[in-house]
Amino acid sequence: MAIKSILVIEDDRFIGEMYVRSLQRAGYDVDWMVDGSDGAVAARNKPYDLIMLDIMLPEKRGSEILAELRGDNKDLIPHTRVIVLTNFEQDDESRLAMEHNVDAYLIKAEITPRKLLETIQELDKLPPLGSEQQ
Amino acid sequence: MDCRRANIWRESIVVGVPDEAQKREQELKVRDYWPRTRKRALLLTIGMELILTIVASLALLLAGFEYNSVEFLFVVVAIIAASLGVNIVLMNILLSPLKDLSDALTHVSGEPSDVVAPNSTSPARRIDGLEPLLELIYGLSSQRGVSALSTDSEQENILKRALDQIDGGFMICDEHGKIVYASENAPVKEAQDESKELKLIFDTDLPFDDWLAQCREKEVKSQRTWLRVPDGLVGDPDRKIYDVIASYEKGSTAPVVISTYNRSADYQPEDDQLDFISFAAHELRGPVTVIRGYLDVFREELENPTIDARETSALLSRLIVSANRLSGYITNILNASRYDRRHLKMNLHEHTLAQVYAMIADDMGMRASTQNRLLTVSLPSDLPTVAVDPSSLSEVFSNLIDNAIKYSNEGGTVSVGASVDGDFVKVSVLDHGIGMPGNVVSNLFHKFYRSHRSRETVAGTGIGLYISKAIVEAHGGVIEVKSEEGKGSVFSFSVPIYASVADKLAASDNSNQAIIRKGSEGWIKNHAKFRG
Numbered sequence: 001m002a003i004k005s006i007l008v009i010e011d012d013r014f015i016g017e018m019y020v021r022s023l024q025r026a027g028y029d030v031d032w033m034v035d036g037s038d039g040a041v042a043a044r045n046k047p048y049d050l051i052m053l054d055i056m057l058p059e060k061r062g063s064e065i066l067a068e069l070r071g072d073n074k075d076l077i078p079h080t081r082v083i084v085l086t087n088f089e090q091d092d093e094s095r096l097a098m099e100h101n102v103d104a105y106l107i108k109a110e111i112t113p114r115k116l117l118e119t120i121q122e123l124d125k126l127p128p129l130g131s132e133q134q
Numbered sequence: 135m136d137c138r139r140a141n142i143w144r145e146s147i148v149v150g151v152p153d154e155a156q157k158r159e160q161e162l163k164v165r166d167y168w169p170r171t172r173k174r175a176l177l178l179t180i181g182m183e184l185i186l187t188i189v190a191s192l193a194l195l196l197a198g199f200e201y202n203s204v205e206f207l208f209v210v211v212a213i214i215a216a217s218l219g220v221n222i223v224l225m226n227i228l229l230s231p232l233k234d235l236s237d238a239l240t241h242v243s244g245e246p247s248d249v250v251a252p253n254s255t256s257p258a259r260r261i262d263g264l265e266p267l268l269e270l271i272y273g274l275s276s277q278r279g280v281s282a283l284s285t286d287s288e289q290e291n292i293l294k295r296a297l298d299q300i301d302g303g304f305m306i307c308d309e310h311g312k313i314v315y316a317s318e319n320a321p322v323k324e325a326q327d328e329s330k331e332l333k334l335i336f337d338t339d340l341p342f343d344d345w346l347a348q349c350r351e352k353e354v355k356s357q358r359t360w361l362r363v364p365d366g367l368v369g370d371p372d373r374k375i376y377d378v379i380a381s382y383e384k385g386s387t388a389p390v391v392i393s394t395y396n397r398s399a400d401y402q403p404e405d406d407q408l409d410f411i412s413f414a415a416h417e418l419r420g421p422v423t424v425i426r427g428y429l430d431v432f433r434e435e436l437e438n439p440t441i442d443a444r445e446t447s448a449l450l451s452r453l454i455v456s457a458n459r460l461s462g463y464i465t466n467i468l469n470a471s472r473y474d475r476r477h478l479k480m481n482l483h484e485h486t487l488a489q490v491y492a493m494i495a496d497d498m499g500m501r502a503s504t505q506n507r508l509l510t511v512s513l514p515s516d517l518p519t520v521a522v523d524p525s526s527l528s529e530v531f532s533n534l535i536d537n538a539i540k541y542s543n544e545g546g547t548v549s550v551g552a553s554v555d556g557d558f559v560k561v562s563v564l565d566h567g568i569g570m571p572g573n574v575v576s577n578l579f580h581k582f583y584r585s586h587r588s589r590e591t592v593a594g595t596g597i598g599l600y601i602s603k604a605i606v607e608a609h610g611g612v613i614e615v616k617s618e619e620g621k622g623s624v625f626s627f628s629v630p631i632y633a634s635v636a637d638k639l640a641a642s643d644n645s646n647q648a649i650i651r652k653g654s655e656g657w658i659k660n661h662a663k664f665r666g
Contacts, residue, residue: 013504014456018427018431022430022434025434025440087415087416087423109422111423113434114434
């Protein structure tokens with residue numbers, strides 16, 4: 001199943017616009033949420049093919065959103081791929097727990113819009129995480 | 135508990151000096167009371183029986199019975215049998231409460247014996263009214279500790295008190311790691327079934343539980359040390375960091391002993407430094423992400439143009455803002471380092487605040503407009519000139535305005551104003567953002583401090599305000615904040631009016647070095663010299 005619809009949850013205006021702009025230019029259908037609570041609601045209400053999730057978000061952290069959507073024994077978004085995009089690198093429990101539930105964990109400063117598009121195309125060739133678990 | 139007591143009792147007899155042991159053997163024990171009383175009662179009964187028989191025989195003889203007749207013998211034997219039976223039954227009934235009391239006392243004394251503690255709530259005890267007496271004995275003994283009569287309890291109490299005072303903890307567990315004793319400061323928490331469990335996060339290949347399982351399987355005696363074991367996650371204000379030593383001995387009465395040493399004071403500063411590096415990296419990466427990303431966008435535009443000049447200019451200003459922000463962060467980090475090493479140097483000269491702000495006005499305006507905030511700056515031209523180091527003071531402006539933008543809402547207003555306040559000019563930066571609670575405000579100017587909210591949602595290095603405070607104080611001014619949760623914050627700082635310090639500055643070569651002396655905590659500005 002090819003990736004078509006993408007939800008970007010990113011509070012930084014510059015970075016968010018940069019991603020949205022490049023993704024739209026490449027032909028994706030993109031929605032953008034700037035805070036964690038709105039992001040979590042949007043992710044539940046519409047079956048996106050891909051969610052790009054920031055960690056440091058106002059209202060609700062990215063890790064909390066992920067736990068809501070994809071906990072230990074549940075998966076509300078089995079057909080959605082999740083890319084965590086953050087500039088925060090820390091070996092804490094939440095990150096380790098998250099890594100089991102996401103398709104990619106990327107450092108924003110290392111991912112230019114061009115690299116992001118390449119990564120999405122790569123993901124497209126792999127089956128979604130949810131379908132493997134089922 | 136009773137078993138343990140019994141062992142100690144016997145040991146003390148065996149290992150004691152022989153004379154003393156004999157003496158102790160001869161001493162009366164609580165457990166001896168009942169056998170002695172029963173013996174006395176029996177002897178007394180038999181004695182009374184004999185007297186009764188003699189008296190009865192004499193009475194029969196006087197009544198005319200032949201002493202060798204069958205009737206006489208029959209009557210005497212009947213009297214003996216009947217009275218003996220009645221006496222023994224009576225004795226047992228009357229003495230049974232005494233036996234129970236004696237058994238209860240023997241039990242709580244901790245002396246070794248085979249007596250079973252009488253059950254105070256059985257129906258028989260209710261009938262004979264012994265229930266409250268037994269309850270009282272058990273109640274008193276539990277208040278004083280089961281071993282109330284033993285001198286060991288005193289030592290035990292002293293030991294417990296000493297363990298409770300240790301800044302760390304001492305715990306005893308059973309073979310399966312269940313905590314049976316924990317001193318007061320031990321890192322334990324209550325589990326769901328109200329038992330206690332270890333409150334430590336072992337970030338290692340062999341955490342405590344696995345180690346214990348391994349010990350149970352193949353060790354007789356073992357010890358292991360874990361260093362830097364926290365009891366909470368990063369960000370928890372009560373988080374402590376321990377060194378932990380656990381020892382295991384199969385079959386011992388205390389098979390697992392854990393001692394923890396609170397090393398937070400040693401480890402926390404190092405952790406803060408690591409934390410700082412991690413947060414600084416995050417902060418620096420923000421503008422780098424934008425710069426790299428938008429350069430990518432511009433390259434694409436060069437290959438395949440889709441935007442007009444106005445849009446190109448808007449994208450370009452984002453690049454400029456990000457580059458300036460990156461530069462600002464780096465300056466903050468370097469200045470904080472200089473300040474910590476007491477190398478932060480100010481050169482104070484006569485300027486107007488408008489001149490200082492002009493250095494960063496374009497940058498600030500762009501930061502506000504690109505992030506959809508309205509920035510209004512009002513620095514009246516009739517304000518007196520001030521004695522400032524312009525580049526340092528512009529960083530203070532920049533830090534405070536940047537914070538106001540960060541912690542306010544989209545479309546919000548950030549206002550900068552200034553007014554004369556005695557020998558100072560006071561500058562204020564006001565936002566209508568999320569505000570802060572009081573406990574956050576009091577910590578705000580500490581190095582590496584990030585508020586509970588900003589820790590979670592906005593990552594800063596926690597040095598912007600710290601260095602701003604250092605710069606303002608090096609000018610002889612003060613920096614302060616008033617904030618209300620949900621309504622916004624006002625940060626204000628003061629700098630001296632040039633005329634009020636001109637003489638002093640001329641005498642000290644316009645440098646702040648002369649007005650600063652070293653203190654134990656850092657350097658301390660000499661207000662007296664500055665203010666005259």
